[in-house]
Amino acid sequence: MKKQYSAVIPRKIHDGLSEHLLRADGQEDLCFATYVPSTGSNRFTGIISEIFYPLEGERNVHGNVGFMPEYFERVVRIALARKHGVAFLHSHPFPGWQGMSQDDVVAETRMAPTCFAISGLPLLGLTIGTDGSWSARFWIKSATEKRKYERNWCGSVRVQGKDLQITFNDQLIRPSLDHEKQLRTISAWGRATQNELSQLTVGIVGLGSVGSIVAEILARIGIRNFYLIDYDSVEEKNLDRLTNVFVSDIDRAKVKAIRDAIKRSASAPDVNINTVEYSICEEEGFLAGLDCDILFSCVDRPWGRQVLNFISYAHLIPVIDGGILVRTSKDNTCMLGADWKAQTIGYDRPCLECLGQYSSTNAILEKGGYLDDPDYIKGMKDKGSLDVHENVYAFSSHLASMEVLQMLNLFIAPSGIANIGQQMHHLVTGVTDIEHKQCLSSCYFQTVIGKGDFSGVKVTGQNKIAEDCRHNRQRNKL
Ligand SMILES: [Zn+2]
Ligand SMILES: [Zn+2]
Secondary structure: OOOEEEEEEEHHHHHHHHHHHOOOOOOOOEEEEEEEEEEOOOEEEEEEEEEEOOOOOOEEOOOOOEEOHHHHHHHHHHHHHHOOEEEEEEEOOOOOOOOOOHHHHHHHHHHHHHHHHHHOOOEEEEEEOOOOOEEEEEEEEOOOOOOOEEEEEOOEEEEEOOOEEEEEOOOOOOOOOOOOOOHHHHHHHHHHHHHHHHHOEEEEEOOOHHHHHHHHHHHHHOOOEEEEEOOOEOOHHHOOOOOOOOHHHOOOEHHHHHHHHHHHHOOOOOOEEEEEOOOOOOHHHHHHHOOOOEEEEOOOOHHHHHHHHHHHHHOOOOEEEEEEEEEEOOOOOOEEEEEEEEEEEOOOOOOOOOOOOOOHHHHHHHHOOHHHOHHHHHHOOOOOOOOOOOOOHHHHHHHHHHHHHHHHHHHHOHHHOOOOOEEEEEOOOOOEEEEOOOOOOOOOHHHOOOOHHHHOOOOOOOOHHHHHHHHHHHHOOO
16 A cells, blocks of 8 residues: 555644635635644654744745745754744645646755654645645655655645644545436535545444444545454354344354445445554554544544544544443343434534543553453442443434534534534434533643644554454464
8 A cells, every 4th residue: 555645734724824814805824833743654744833933034925936045944943942843834836736837846855854853753735726726745765865845736725723624735645526426415405515425535443333333325425435443253143233234154254245245336436445453552553543534433442542532632533432331120121211422523523522421440440451341340339330241233324324424524524514523313212412522621632633643642452362362363364
């Protein structure tokens, strides 16, 4: 797989940049910023961390904008002190993804060696078009030629706010439609939306009852680039809830069974499915998650949720999460009710911990292996907060649909609405409540927003259950 590059701009920073760079008089303008890296298994992303506007006399706007050496030196000193990367941004008087003029190439090529020398991070060049679209490239030191810096175009630039706006580089991430198969879908939301959906990279973490249905829906609506992340194997007791998974799949990796299924269901041509036989709590699964534009959290355990919560803030990748709670009589012979929730978390939205979707105490216990120790669980006072397993296909399919709708709101923002809040559906009354909440003022995750690789914490670790599961498959050569 060819290495990919991307950039993310938090909405607040994007608003500041577009106000500065898109001038009322139509002239081009420029500025510098710093960025932090977010390194996935196959994608390197720069997260813009701070803008440094030009001071009086640091740049000339005269049709073709230029800057004084003092401006560059000022930003380089700050970047050096923080060990951040340097980003150089300018505007063009046209809409859409922008190429570079010869002057642009010369300017960025000249800055590339200094930027790399101070932090080991390549210069990130970005251009904004009149419609607010971004384009970007990293100048990376050549492995073969001395003193040469090569331009590596980003495949996308993402602006993360309550909505997710992505400008794709159509040359690197090609849109791909099937007019015959997708006739009705395209007639609903148009060709431009269909093109953008086909360019998204979506990760599904946990391919159980909800995850397998999310995968099926996404394949039908035209998503082409998938990461399926799950260490688990198919068991007989899963067959009442897994979509497109059959007796012949028992003991296979869930991600492989679902990969085969969505290859058949996909309405778009050229589907790319990466199967990752790891937990999101293991380094390999975590890094695969950082390659995605949107993640679905279909895990039912606290540590996985904690890791996904972290990714959504530190790495600015929105996470769509859901959970089902079935209430039964004490002897489990009768259902009293069932409720399920769907929510999108990340930048400018409340986190899973503050929403009460997992407890960090249980995440720590799971990380330490205690939640898989029957003796420990027997001694626990409060078992109510542990994960529960009662579930029915009809509930999961409704929840999976709600989760995909959350994604469509986030990405398409129908009638301009991207954030529909937290949805909670009650089976007994048939009512869906909506709530708009905020993180607690003491929330840790609000302190790591956009910190990427520099957040200073390690959320992954060894996961014995996942290791055993893979080992069993290897032994059985499945
Ligand atoms: Zn230019
Ligand atoms: Zn929070």
